[in-house]
């Protein structure tokens with residue numbers, strides 16, 4: 001979690017504060033929401049994994065009651081139905097919570113430009129109700145788009161399903177290994193619980209030979225892939241909210257790629273953060289921003305770039321007196337505001 005709270009996380013916040021200038025409070029609030037969502041999502045997904053393994057471990061332990069405590073092949077058959085059911089439940093729950101968190105991360109992502117938009121409209125005495133509707137629409141549409149997007153041909157729910165199946169394989173492998181070495185069912189149950197709680201190394205310590213044979217059928221941490229996926233989707237959702245909100249905000253000039261300070265090696269993010277489109281370093285014209293995030297675990301941030309609030313309120317007032325004096329605002333009024 002140090003990526004969210006460590007030195008580089010604090011540096012990123014300083015960068016966001018610096019670049020957002022008069023709008024720093026919106027930038028920092030949005031970032032705070034994002035971090036809270038990330039922590040909450042991690043905790044929920046992790047606990048879903050732990051819970052289903054505990055349920056399976058209980059089934060394993062109960063085998064001892066039905067005669068003999070040594071793990072047998074027939075036990076595998078008895079357990080299979082429970083394992084399949086637990087994995088199906090896990091998959092459904094992770095899928096549902098990922099979709100919910102995507103919607104909330106979109107909302108956090110668009111909150112910056114939403115706040116700016118309401119502020120300048122209020123400043124000029126313009127009714128903001130149409131923009132409230134507009135932001136609500138964006139939230140729903142962007143969340144759907146992120147959830148539906150495919151990576152290597154797999155949708156979010158395909159990828160969640162694949163991770164759930166892998167968890168099933170790891171669980172079955174540990175149980176099968178119990179049969180191979182004739183372990184006590186209670187030991188197998190304990191192995192499963194330990195693995196769910198503390199990862200593979202605790203198993204390696206207790207059962208070095210077993211872990212050698214299991215190899216990479218058992219991942220280091222059973223929920224790691226699910227967490228990585230959910231975090232990537234959340235980052236994409238936050239970014240998509242940011243991008244879509246900039247498109248409808250009258251004072252937006254572009255979108256800035258703010259590089260995460262925790263980049264050990266130069267990668268594609270450095271290129272994006274240093275690109276020059278004539279709007280300042282790393283600032284993209286609306287609609288020309290690169291696909292975000294470019295890789296899993298990317299900690300960069302997209303930051304809306306807006307005109308100075310006081311200047312923009314003056315422009316709005318000028319436009320109200322004479323629409324042709326501010327053609328960009330007039331265009332926004334016709335295409336975004338009135339269309340909402």
Ligand SMILES: [Zn+2]
Pocket residue numbers: 260269298299300
């Ligand atoms: Zn990055």
